[in-house]
Amino acid sequence: MDIIKSLKNFIADSKRVLSISYKPDRASFNRTFKIVLIATLIVGILGFIVVTIIGFVT
Numbered sequence: 001m002d003i004i005k006s007l008k009n010f011i012a013d014s015k016r017v018l019s020i021s022y023k024p025d026r027a028s029f030n031r032t033f034k035i036v037l038i039a040t041l042i043v044g045i046l047g048f049i050v051v052t053i054i055g056f057v058t
Contacts, residue, residue: 024032
């Protein structure tokens with residue numbers, strides 16, 4: 001019976017999240033996309049630099 005209660009709680013929580021969420025407008029989406037893209041590029045470049053340095057050291 002604990003599984004059924006957990007499932008009901010999950011459904012109730014999901015409904016609550018969906019009721020307060022909203023679809024972003026185009027400007028907000030583009031801004032978020034640019035921030036995520038820049039952050040991903042920075043992490044990728046830093047990872048490449050670290051791997052390159054470790055490759056030269058060993």
